[in-house]
Amino acid sequence: METVTLTIDGLQVTVEKGQSVLQAAIEAGISVPYYCYHPGIGVDGSCRVCVVKIEKMPKLQTSCSMACTDGMVVSTRDPEVVEARAGVFEFLLVNHPLDCPVCDKGGECPLQDFSYTFGPADSRMDFPRRVFDGEGVRADVDFGPTLMLNRNRCILCTRCVRFMREVDGDAQINIVDRGYGSEIATFSEEGVHSLMSGNLMDVCPVGAITTRDYRFKSRPWDNPNVVDTTCTLCSKGCSTSAWLKAKPEWAKGSQLIRITPRFNPDVNSYWMCDIGRFNYHWIEGDARLRRPMQRRGTALEASTWHEVEPRLRDAVQAAGSPDPASVRFLVSAHASTEELFVLKQLVEGLRGAGGLTSIAVAWTRTAKNQPAGTRFTIPATDAPNVNGARDLGYRVGAGNEGLPDLEDLRTAIEGGRVKALYVLDPGPEGSIGDVSWIVAARQSGTLPLLVVQGVLMTDLCAGADFVLPGAAFVEKDAIYTNDQGRVQAASRAIAPPGEAREDWQILVNVAAALGLSLAYSSSDDIRRALATAMPGSAYAQAGQITFTRPVPAKSWLQSSNPSERWKWDFMFQDLPPVKGHNVQTEDMGREGAYIPLRAVE
């Protein structure tokens, strides 16, 4: 790596050649404000708040667009800089409505934070503010299916414009009426139609772009905890943060309130798609299974685990004892590697080495509608762990590149050769595709016994004899192998609802009921066993994977963007929201040029 060394505020800083002065300052822990710069999109140099003084240069320079050179002497504290910067901040607020109390960004807003730090104490502006679309919240206008836009708050940094152009690949946002009346707009007010639209809320440094999903639902200080986890809604496996809103004291537990991307240079950079971001309501929705159920006559009745387990054993043994091969399994590729590993041991324990042939793996594929030039492709496979299943020896055909082959299972079921079917699907509804043929077979009696271990009350569950409530991906520590073959960790953010259990636990209990003892008392145990069973593979280190626990959240900045996250930790110590204990940085053991980013193994 070719490096250059420069001096910023008297501090010697060595950075990679080609870095901008702003990046160098951020890495050195020197506070320089910025709005139009975002590490994930191109440099624009339009907001002017990042000005610094560079020796031998006639005028102040924008540090975001100035490449570091050897021997450069930069000052961010020179009175000239301080004054110019304050002037820029005064202008940024000339038309800004300052409606922070009703603004969704309030509390995690770079405009607030930087203005407090670098701006003048008050404004000399006594003309009326420029107003678009109405005063106050009336100015929130439709901005497509997922977003709202408030042009009064916009500071015209053009991050959103550049995000759409450079990352999404379809420049749907632009500036119209350039001049004093400049405003962010989509063509004919059609709104943003993109599977990446949620990222616009992240890149917007003010409350101008908000998501309909999160708008007015919570404030940063009501979301005390955030968990680093991994999205499991497709085979990409983006690193994400799950935000937890504290419930009022009288309610138990915390609530999943939003999901934001977490920087991971190898997988998703700073972004995530809208499917992963917005499709989480099922996790805490009404359709969740909270208690085990069993069929009595035509109705499914709620039951308890200790009642269900022996009955399930009896039913499976009765169905399967004439021919063990007539007990078949259908597992969704939403199952974690731990679950697949335990399931494999279960069938091999009961049926011997060929046991895996009785398990079919299912997933779905959906073409994602994206512009040709996009820099973020969302894979077609809607499940996170097809590769995990393949690595464990399951039959997955073409894997992520193709559709599952359930023909064999279907012929067997419809031909009456399957006496019991056990379905494991911890994914959202529809994640194993069309299952009406299973329901039909069960109804007609061709399939005498149907057991479903899942998370949602689906048609399949409604037709089952036993329903075992499992855990969704944010409710358990688990690993998944994405389409690049990376073994990634998704941490437990909330507890499974009611009597629902983590799926590995259910499988271990079912195994025990069937007389097979699998000595696992935690998912850690399983990962250690997995590591031992697969030395020399990507899973050899599985036992050491650490999972995060809810940590006190300071801001979205902190989770989505390492250079901003870094700043949050080192710059805003005395600013609201008040910083708490931070497990992300406590074990760093050093301060200085280090970005406290925990890359997912």
Place this chain on the structure above:
Amino acid sequence: MSFHPEMEYAPAKFHRSERKLAEPGEPFTYTPGNQARFDQVVTRYPADQRKSAILHALYLAQNQQGYLTAAAMRHVAEQIRCTPADVEDVVSFYTMFYTRPVGTYVLNVCRTLSCALLGAERVTEELGAKLGIKPGETDSTGTFTLVEVECLGACDRAPVVMVNDDWHEGLSPEQCATFIDDIRARGGAAFTGCHLKKEAGSGQQAADSGQPAEGSKK
């Protein structure tokens, strides 16, 4: 209709922007003649910078139907291979693009410094009073449209009015009423024209964009 898998799009449910939009308009394509003109103009730019032809492309569309509709902007976007939002950005910036039908004569009154000092504001007022319209409007006969614009580059002959593609220099507020009558009577002959052009003595050819396009309504 939304293609978005997770969220229903029901724009009517939410407050819509008050921004003034171009009419949706009838389906628009260039006439074969204009298409040929565009195809020829676009060769002047490197293939990867087709976007640079945007002003030519817009003039062709505007001259073809008199003003620009959303459909026309979409067509231009397809022609120069950018998004309609890029085109709307440009259209909304330049005062010489119209998103509403305009009169036969568009009176562009300069309101920048030199002209303002010599009474441009009153010129606008007088013209408006004579025609019974405000800036941005078209008179009832569809003959005149009044627009305020920034510097026309003829500051030494202020106040200046640009009428369609021609100049009229030194229009004092007092002359406004007779100026209108004069245009009504003599058409283009009523304009003083650009003094620089006259001094150069050349009947300098109008730029491509100024030549009437096929199907021109002007």
